[in-house]
Amino acid sequence: MNATTVNRVPRQARIPGGARRAPARRVERLRAALCFVALLICMAAADGSWLRSVPPDYHSKANPLAGQPAAIAGGEVLFADRCAKCHGKDALGRGKRPSLRSERVQSQATEGDIFWLLKNGNLRRGMPTWSAMPEPSRWQIIAYVKSLGPESASAPGKKPRQEKSK
Ligand code: HEC
Numbered sequence: 001m002n003a004t005t006v007n008r009v010p011r012q013a014r015i016p017g018g019a020r021r022a023p024a025r026r027v028e029r030l031r032a033a034l035c036f037v038a039l040l041i042c043m044a045a046a047d048g049s050w051l052r053s054v055p056p057d058y059h060s061k062a063n064p065l066a067g068q069p070a071a072i073a074g075g076e077v078l079f080a081d082r083c084a085k086c087h088g089k090d091a092l093g094r095g096k097r098p099s100l101r102s103e104r105v106q107s108q109a110t111e112g113d114i115f116w117l118l119k120n121g122n123l124r125r126g127m128p129t130w131s132a133m134p135e136p137s138r139w140q141i142i143a144y145v146k147s148l149g150p151e152s153a154s155a156p157g158k159k160p161r162q163e164k165s166k
Contacts, residue, residue: 106150
């Protein structure tokens with residue numbers, strides 16, 4: 001037997017094409033399904049579902065700096081630096097990044113709830129964790145956010161809604 005006889009075996013016979021194509025198609029279909037799921041996650045509007053994950057001891061945690069003017073001022077600076085790029089300078093939200101002057105953040109969520117969210121983030125939905133930030137700084141930001149009040153109160157740059165004259 002010499003090299004010529006070995007080479008006579010056709011290449012296709014050694015690597016059956018059918019056996020390779022089926023898994024490739026399955027991978028393609030899986031990739032399409034994953035893209036679809038990712039799209040759904042990206043499109044999902046903030047629905048406050050994170051609130052249901054907050055343990056009771058966090059829910060009832062009080063902000064040690066609540067209402068302190070110096071803390072609020074510090075929180076404003078931190079907010080502009082860390083949070084504004086997503087939630088907007090005015091905290092009114094941007095696209096899929098929700099307003100922090102909503103009824104949910106201003107009234108429904110306690111300061112403890114927000115503290116829990118900053119600690120844990122909501123990575124699946126694009127909210128980062130801030131556990132590396134010192135706790136007093138997180139409480140300052142929360143004091144600032146809560147000091148803004150609901151959007152309807154006095155949205156910066158927006159005229160308050162006019163009452164219809166009777
Ligand atoms: C990279 C963008 C990004 C940054 C930076 C960011 N957030 Fe968020 N945040 C999000 C997204 C996206 C959500 C919505 C999560 C969801 O769908 O529940 C969110 C949700 C929240 C919520 C809950 C809002 C609600 O209506 O349920 C609070 C409170 C919040 N962020 C506060 C902050 C604070 C305070 C900072 C700064 C320390 C900050 N975020 C920085 C993207 C961001």
